[in-house]
Amino acid sequence: MSPQARRDQLIALGLAMVGERPLEQVSIDAIAEEAGVSRALLFHYFDSKQDFHVAIARAQAEAMLECTAPEESLGDPLRILTASMSAFVDFVTDNRSAYMALIRGAASADPAMREVFDHTRSVMAGRVLDHAPALEIEPTPVVEMTVHGWIAFVEQTTISWLTDPLITRDELLAVISSALPALASAVGAVLPTAP
Template structure:
């Protein structure tokens, strides 16, 4: 196995384990045993347990961004939003435990982990802002703040839904997709109807 393939294998094993238990309970020993390698070999690929956890978080963030990328075949920005949010809900539903662990676990207070989360949010915000001109709007500081606030709303609402769904998946999807135009309206930005 090439070094890159081995590293990817270890990260994938880590992602599997995070789907079953909190990140702080994913030990180097358990990963080494599952991979059939020595503990020392794992440290050949990762400087520390923290470095390994960061690699797991970065991989999950990349996977989520890939599956929620705007559909280039769609032209209507609101249809693009609907499509991306559908993919987001599906992704976090399938990766419920690991998503909750990263967003709410001890790792969320780590500066390196927060940087991954912040970078992921920045990509998500930029995707929305890239489509604002198609609505006949200008990207202003108010629009930027609204988009960033909406992303926080989406995260918190989705986490609440994952923790104990009291509404259906479709109701959640309708809520988070309708929230962005509503927030924009509250900020004095008129979003044209779909």
């Protein structure tokens, strides 16, 4: 097995374990045993247990970003947004434990874990801002700040829904998808000459 293939295998095993338990409970020993390698070999690929956890979080974030990539063929920006949000809700539902690890990484004292989270949010915000002109919204600094706030709203609302699903999945999608245009309109009404 090539070094990259082995590293990928170890990360994949970590992702599988995160599907069953919190990230902090994914041990080096359990991964080494599952992979049939020594503990020392795992440290050949990762500097520390934390470095391994960051690699798992990064792989999880990349998978989520790939799954939620905008479907440009849909044409209408609101349909693109709804399709991406649908994919997001499904991804988080299917990967709840791993996604929660990514969200918890936002509050982590580890700068590398925080960087994974910040990069993921930045890509998501960039996707929305790329489509703003088609919605006749100028991507000003205030709009950019609003989009980042909306992403936090989507994350928290989805997590709350998973914890206690008081509404249907379709109602959840309607709430999170309609919130962005509503926020953009509110920003435009309150700050019509925002720089």
